[in-house]
Amino acid sequence: MSILSKGYQARQDRRRYLERTLGTLAALGILYWLGINFAKSPSQFFQASLIGLSNGVLYALIALGYTLVYGIIELINFAHGDLFMLGTVFSANFISVWFGKTHTGIAAFGIFAACLVAVMTFGASINVGIERFAYRRLRRAPKLAPLITAVGMSFILQFVGLHWNGSGQKTWNSILPSGQIKIDNVTIPYTTIISVIITVPLLILMSWIVSRTRQGKAMRATAQDQDAARLMGINVNRTISFTFALGGALAGAAGLIFQQTRGLTSYNLGYQLGLIAFTSAVMGGIGNLQGAVLGALLIGLIQGLNDGLPIGLGQQWSQTVVFSILILLMAFKPTGLLGKTVTEKV
Amino acid sequence: MSTLLEVKDLQVAYGSILAVKNVSLTVNEGEIVTLIGSNGAGKSTTLRTISGLLKPKAGTITFAGERIDGKEGHEIVAKGLCQSPEGRRIFPRMSVRENLELGAFLRNDKAAIESDMQRVLELFPRLRERIEQKGGTMSGGEQQMLAVARAMMGAPKLLLLDEPSMGLAPVLVDIIFETIVKIREQGITILLIEQNAAAALDVADRAYVLESGSIKMSGNATDLAKDEAVTKAYLGG
Numbered sequence: 001m002s003i004l005s006k007g008y009q010a011r012q013d014r015r016r017y018l019e020r021t022l023g024t025l026a027a028l029g030i031l032y033w034l035g036i037n038f039a040k041s042p043s044q045f046f047q048a049s050l051i052g053l054s055n056g057v058l059y060a061l062i063a064l065g066y067t068l069v070y071g072i073i074e075l076i077n078f079a080h081g082d083l084f085m086l087g088t089v090f091s092a093n094f095i096s097v098w099f100g101k102t103h104t105g106i107a108a109f110g111i112f113a114a115c116l117v118a119v120m121t122f123g124a125s126i127n128v129g130i131e132r133f134a135y136r137r138l139r140r141a142p143k144l145a146p147l148i149t150a151v152g153m154s155f156i157l158q159f160v161g162l163h164w165n166g167s168g169q170k171t172w173n174s175i176l177p178s179g180q181i182k183i184d185n186v187t188i189p190y191t192t193i194i195s196v197i198i199t200v201p202l203l204i205l206m207s208w209i210v211s212r213t214r215q216g217k218a219m220r221a222t223a224q225d226q227d228a229a230r231l232m233g234i235n236v237n238r239t240i241s242f243t244f245a246l247g248g249a250l251a252g253a254a255g256l257i258f259q260q261t262r263g264l265t266s267y268n269l270g271y272q273l274g275l276i277a278f279t280s281a282v283m284g285g286i287g288n289l290q291g292a293v294l295g296a297l298l299i300g301l302i303q304g305l306n307d308g309l310p311i312g313l314g315q316q317w318s319q320t321v322v323f324s325i326l327i328l329l330m331a332f333k334p335t336g337l338l339g340k341t342v343t344e345k346v
Numbered sequence: 347m348s349t350l351l352e353v354k355d356l357q358v359a360y361g362s363i364l365a366v367k368n369v370s371l372t373v374n375e376g377e378i379v380t381l382i383g384s385n386g387a388g389k390s391t392t393l394r395t396i397s398g399l400l401k402p403k404a405g406t407i408t409f410a411g412e413r414i415d416g417k418e419g420h421e422i423v424a425k426g427l428c429q430s431p432e433g434r435r436i437f438p439r440m441s442v443r444e445n446l447e448l449g450a451f452l453r454n455d456k457a458a459i460e461s462d463m464q465r466v467l468e469l470f471p472r473l474r475e476r477i478e479q480k481g482g483t484m485s486g487g488e489q490q491m492l493a494v495a496r497a498m499m500g501a502p503k504l505l506l507l508d509e510p511s512m513g514l515a516p517v518l519v520d521i522i523f524e525t526i527v528k529i530r531e532q533g534i535t536i537l538l539i540e541q542n543a544a545a546a547l548d549v550a551d552r553a554y555v556l557e558s559g560s561i562k563m564s565g566n567a568t569d570l571a572k573d574e575a576v577t578k579a580y581l582g583g
Contacts, residue, residue, distance in 0.1 A: 214451075221448050224437045228431065228435040230399060232452075232496075233419075233423035233452035233500065234420055236419075
């Protein structure tokens, strides 16, 4: 109505126009870059996308653990990446030390399946234990207390990994078949196929549990209002434990897949992959499950294309590109890609 | 008439501050009992403690012949004691239907849940119109209806209502109080907390007056409504 609000309106419009123009230009730039790369070498383009996406599903498994826990108790569980690291060390020991398997074969497949169950149980139990002993008492404490506890927990797990795995990187023989499929000039290793075959059903199962089951309903209610959930007869403590168990199991599975496809373990893996996975969760909108998967696939794809395309910045710029995109996205959409701000009337 | 809820010498503290100092009250089966008092008298604290969201410092709470003080919230709901809390506390990112379904979280009798759903939707036709709408996008009055309806979905023996008329337009206040009477007609006992003492005393059988954490008066609702001290303090007379 007034001159003031008119001026405000005009400024808003101008800003929106500017943002839209810049966004369109950026999108065109990216499309052009993808286009010339595709024209130059289609096989390399597909190869890079494939590597990117197969990394992306692995990030997704870890990212879900961050987003599940944040969604339910608004805690950034810094120890989650290190739990993944313990999963890699556990898997390596389970397969190559305790069962002495270093080569592929029918028996090795059995051990691999057994290890998947074992490492998921392992991850779930440790995560539930961490919540029970370190985080539960701090639920009503100021936000900084559980946060610093989580940082401390991250160091504790890292030192466990340091003692268990040693201070250096260890390499292991994979018991997965080492061959590959070749379509034109695109090679798809069996390990990639196997890891996708394991990961995708896990992601679907997760989304089914949260959206369709009674336990999932309890999780969603607890995430929105703990006291109200209690008044519905929901056992809030058990629901939170269950959430940590789900996240831990996924981190365990990711540990096995990483260890068997990359063939290495190191006590500081949790820091590197944890950071990427956490970034995925934030990019997708933390607390949102689909968002975490979307963010993870995007980051995997961005890394894959950046590292693998003939005309590009190359691997040494990989992290810079990822985090530049994150910062840009945050500036314009602080809630992340699928994060929503719900209007709550009082 | 048998006693359904008995609270005896209840004390509740937030840290070192005693919010409830001395509360004793009983609710008999089939009654509407109201607990009136000014802001900060300890009404909500009393209800939150009965529902197990807070732990008492001293005193006992007996529900249907069983001690429930110190039990977890979900165990108390399982015994048939449901609450529509202060400030509605509906699940904002869930639809009306999902909110109502959560009210019946502990029940397994699908057919009975469905018939209860129809029953509460009859009681609150507005909710039927909004059945697929997200709770957080509804008006305050609609959210209040949802909170009461959701508590009813637990098939309670005793329904605790914490300030169901707070912040509502006068016409909605009337609807809420009419509904409270209808709920009792369906055989549900009600313990009602209100700042709107006049309306509460109008629908209640008996009443307790809470002042700075202690019960100061109790009696028949009609008698208390005529009492000079009550009139002065709470009925604006």
